[in-house]
Amino acid sequence: MQLKKIGMLAAAMMGAFCAQAQQQARLNTGWEFLRSDLGGIWEAVRPVGKGNPEASPIWEKVTLPHCVNASDAVDPDVNYYQGPAWYRTQLKIDNPYANGRTLLHFEGAGQKTEVYIYTTKVASHTGGYDEWTADITDAVAAFRQSPQFKGTVPLSIRTDNSRDLEMIPSSLSDFNVYGGIYRYLNLVYTPAVYFSEVKLQSNAKTGEVNISTFTNTAAPAGAVYKAVIRDAAGKVLQETSGAAANMVLKVTKPRLWQTTDPVLYTVETSVTANGQTYTQTNKTGFRTFEFKEKGPFFLNGKRLLLQGTHRHEDHAGVAAAMTEDVMREEMVLMKEMGVNFIRLGHYQQSRIILNLCDSLGILVWEEIPWCRGGLGGDVYKEQARGMLKNMITQHYNHPSVIIWGLGNENDWPGDFPEFDKEKIRTFMKELNDLAHQLDPSRKTAIRRCDFCKDIVDVYSPSIWAGWYRGIYTEYKQVSEDEFNKVNHFLHVEWGGDSHAGRHSENPDNALRKIKTGNGGDERAGDASLYGGAARVSKDGDWSESYICNLMDWHLKEQETMPWLTGTAQWVFKDFSTPIRPDNPVPYMNQKGLLERDNTKKEAYYVFQSYWAEKPMARIYGHSWPVRWGAEGEEKLVKVYSNCDEAELFLNGKSMGKKKRRSADFPAAGLHWTVTFSKGGNDLKVIAKKGKTVVEDKISFQYQTEKWGKPSQMTLSKIAEENGIATLEVKMLDANNITCLDAANFVRFSLAGDGRLIDNLGTSSGSRYVQLYNGRAIIRVDLRNGKNMAAVSSQGIPTATLAL
Template sequence: MTSLSRRQFLELATAAALLPPSLARAQTSSVHTLDSGWEFLRMPLAGPFEVWSNQPLAPWTPVTLPHCFNDYDGCDPDVPAYRGRGWYRITVPVANPHPNGRTLLHIEGAGQSSEVYLGPHLAGRHIGGYDEYVLDLTELLAQPGAMNKDGALLSILCDNSPDLDRMPSDLSDFTLYGGLYRSVHLVYVPSVSIEQLHVHVEAGKGAPASVKVEARLHNPTTATTALPLSLTIKDPKGKTVHTVSRSQMPWTGTETLTTFVLPNPRLWHPKTPALYTCTFTLGDSIQIQRFGIRFCEFQQDGPFLLNGERLLLQGTHRHEDHAGYAAATPAGILRKEMHMIRDMGANFIRLAHYQQQRLVLDLCDELGILVWEEVSWCRGGVGSEAFQHQGKEKLATMIDQHRNHPSIILWGLGNEDDWEGEYPSVDMVAIPAYLQQLQDIAHALDPSRKTVIRRCDFARTIPDVYSPSIWAGWYGGRFVDYESSLDKQRPRVKHLLHAEWGADNHAGRHAEDPYKTITVIKEGDTAERGLAYMAQGGEARVSRDGDWSESYACDLFDWHLKTQHSLPWLTGALQWCFKDFTTPLRPENPVPRINQKGIVERDLTPKEGYYVFQSYLAEKPMAHIYGHTWPVRWGRPNEPRTVKVYSNCPVAELFLNGKSLGIRKRDIQNFPAAGLRWDTPFLAGENHLKVVATTATHERVEDEIAFIYQTEPWGTPARLTLEVMERSPTRVTLEAKLLDASGILCLEARNRIRYTLSGEGKLIDNLGTATGSRVVELTNGRSRISIIPAKTQSTAAVSAEGLPTAFCLI
């Protein structure tokens, strides 16, 4: 037996002490998900007495869970999102079927701090909006006032008020949502139940796999009666490969249940995400956990190896955010999002910047998406002692709750903890010291995985893997500087992994020449420095001076991807971010309070960039002509214009108005579009493009678009128009256009406009999309928004500074 050094012993003891009790609920038939029957009130109350008062201070609203109380105002263009208290209440029948059993409340996530009450009694407090927690309600249920004739009087206070002592920091570039935005469950367990189950795996190439299963118990009454114990391991095909059966006394702490060897394990890999199942029964308590068998290696100054073979890590990031729901994304939409990420070809994702819900990790396991999961130390300095303790606790909790997931390969220790204005300061001694403590905790709790942090240069050697700030062609330099930036950073750390690169792009905005406003950008430094994310001040940079078009963003994506595929030493890179998301720090963006670096909109509508990634990463044959959301192109008569096709097929043929423009061969080093581009004049007026791409096995994929080619030049924008484009009983879609004095559409107009509506209808706004915001910048001189019509007549209007307002009767 290997002896522990004093430091190792202290690390393990400290890490174990950080784990709160009852982190996982037993998976039994006695789990009741509380998704309906709730009422909500968004305002402060004096406490649970006012929650259940017969004279309420304001009307309560029926809601279902998950629910976020910033679902509408998270990206309101006029008023920042609500930061404060919201109360939830429900009456829950309680009937525990287990003699002397325990009644638990399992909350998967409540933002950002929460308090749980039974009648007037405090059941528990929790700080942090992203980790799961469990409260034992058993004793409180017997207290006076905890129940009425219909059941337990359960109320939960959620509070996302600013708080210097809570992670993530209020400087974070994303909305700190409030509410019960993940599921809540009432769980009945026997007097002794399973609290947590961990499966540890060691494997090697062509070698047997060693498996160890450990468990903790929930035994608050310290029962000592022996219980029947059984454990079954099944392989990915459902065949039983190991069993254990015995009687055992309850234990304290963590107990090893079994160790065994699998002689010919099926390895987990993005292409073959094989999952084993461990079922553990103790008395009447059952828990089921899936696990995978795989091994990985980050080579020094070199690539990443999975199961002994190089795998270029490529993918994206995600926030828990969606149009109309904010953090309370329904499971069906979440599944669609994760499948879109996999269909894009991603094999890797960073879950930014906090622990995400169990369904996300389950889907990563099933779909074969490797994961960097991150603790919520984001732009917070070292803060107070309470702040530092919370970071340690959240890291320990995240590892304890998610370590069985084979998709996770990296524990993220933080993000951008050298940010200007951190609290109390950017302390270049205290921050590395705190980061070292997190590093020690992560290694003590899970020696099998490496740690990582993004952007804290003066502490870059502490975590096992480091991501520098490289934003070539956006916050600094040009995108052609990308490779030289990687080369510069590579020798500074042992293991370099590039997280966060990309460009904001306003969905539906395109450009015939996306470079004409950024010719003065200096080459060289590509880091995001100071407040470069802001739209004013500082040196020239594309983020400030560019057109924010999809055209430019696609070229930037294309260049980065071709570069990444040409570097045999590169570990991997992650584009920021898969989906547009809300942020309080960017009210001036084309869609206010939205970070628009997504390759899909906030409602999962793909932008053109999605198909650039597919052309490099996806295995399923695809072909996509750039410009599906570009209804009008422009130029002089007979002026050649470029048509780009993104495809993973080796050859493609393009047709214009039925006539072949020739065949092109794909070469990823032939920028842009890997050589699949054609320069051709268009007819004035209507045009039709069709591409036929062919795989090596002669499978054909096709795509086509139609558009107008405008040859009339436009003058100074003079007037707006507003008219109905589509109409149904439940929705009316309006389109605004900006014309010059001669009535010519101003196709490069980017004016900021505002929609208003008078009457009984309702604007469908605050969605955080280009067609779902009442304040928005034009895309090529036009914009759309929809309205829920009323039975009576309404009047819609669109206005812009310096222009007369246009009206439309609905």
């Protein structure tokens, strides 16, 4: 299926899945926001105006989805805000159903939420990632009878992401525990009787779909239930109706859901009671899967190597408040890379993501946020149980889901004085039993908690060969050793950090310092940039060049491991984390194949060269404007491609043709040693796959001058478009030669009418950032005014530029 068609199908599905009620609308506009607490609910609703002019505190106009930490999560100079926040709006309620119910459907809000109609508290919820509903019917009716009713109903919502040891996830987790209404909020009108849950069990062997329905209240005598199933073209295949709440539909010779052809069927269920009908639409798919004991993974009876990645709900400028369009863009980029599997780390994610996985053909491991810190008390455990129940109930119908994750790094202590492995095992067993009770058809799994690995169905140890421990050439042996310790092995989380735009002529240099033969697991302190044994995560250059080599090695080895179920690289896109303030982009986990704004790094194309079907070719170094070395020195050029052969041209001259062989590292044999000209150079590749021809080209400078110690900076404007100027700082030595290995931190600042476009968590969107090859850029919104930009670095004279 072409990806354009897949994207259109995914867009169409959004409406079908979201239309769970007869009438539903997203409440996106008309909101005011306050990032602090109030003295009480009266402060949110008290009248302001004539006779009462004080408008304190001052509220900010916002749209939903909205994250409290959209900016400060990556502000290099502050800790991100963890505390209460308020949202308020006026609702015009017009429920068309006699005796119907009016609901607020939250797709996710963090982390504790309270809902008020005028001054009446109508609902509360704990947990930032599962869906929930507040019934505001009675409170609205009561407010309509009050003298304060002027045609609209005041809605106020308090969210709170304060640190709380009796909540999951732990604040020790390597991701922000965001606050706000950061997923869609819906106003829903229903009849008096509606479905609170519809459960579909689809059997690929028989073609049967068993439908279990549950209503919000007992249906009256004479209620009629109906179910209809349609194929992908909308053709009705079967329908049934009657007085039974549970129904069975059957499809003759159903087409199977596959990662390359994700066939979905539409099931419409309805209940008619007291003359009113409620209809709910769901998608389903027919498929079987199996993790062979001590063997690979099978989908629909055929071996499938799981080609996976991970995602966090996090994006530049908005943090967790991603719109549907941005989510779709991200997931389509995954599919274009060749992904067929994803682990959603480390919490239940938006229904939109699950819908996209269904329609794009991406198998899913989804988990609850029991992540690090240890095990809390009764309140803590009850939240974990509740979030597991909600995740399984709310995402049960998705054919893409194959694994329910029960935890991550539960061997990581720190939140409590007691760290009792047996108590953790006991609770893990309880969750495992609960998951199988709620859904016997899927597997359970955890990652990195060796003392619980015998409890779950599928286990992933910690293997970070070439990053936190060891060297990447040990990956295959370490994986096989771990594979032999469990019945069902699946390797999730591997890779390493790269600072976008940083490249190296000798990327594997740090490996000479690394001790080998000690496994590839991550241990306490390995993520630190200071102290401890030599490791690439601390002593390497964090270049895209090194990470491409590491990824390349892993991917070519995976093709030679017939027993492997699959892997999931960590992580698809850079994301914010409070525990990494010293990274090249502060507060960012930079292990992504994309930057936080969906800009592709070079490693994206390494994966595409192994996994993608559509012919592609990519010369390494599109973001490497200046290479360096001696005159006449031979240099390596790599082309990542899934084509059968490629021909490289340097400055118009052919450097010869090469055949692709994945065993020929690096770049599957598509590498050349060439001699660059001093100054400007042009590279071009022509690659062929069957009758299809693809091309790629880059231009760059080759610097032969050697540089000394960094001693000065220049700041210049290198582009301007639509009032946005791009500034570049360069680090030079005393002889004005660019220091191409300089990795100093620099700080941009601006005085005047404009503003820095910063706090994005990207290499070109942070005011405090480490240089990449002696340079860094940032953008400025000039706002049609006068501005003075500056850049400073410790021990180096400040540079300025009038704009």
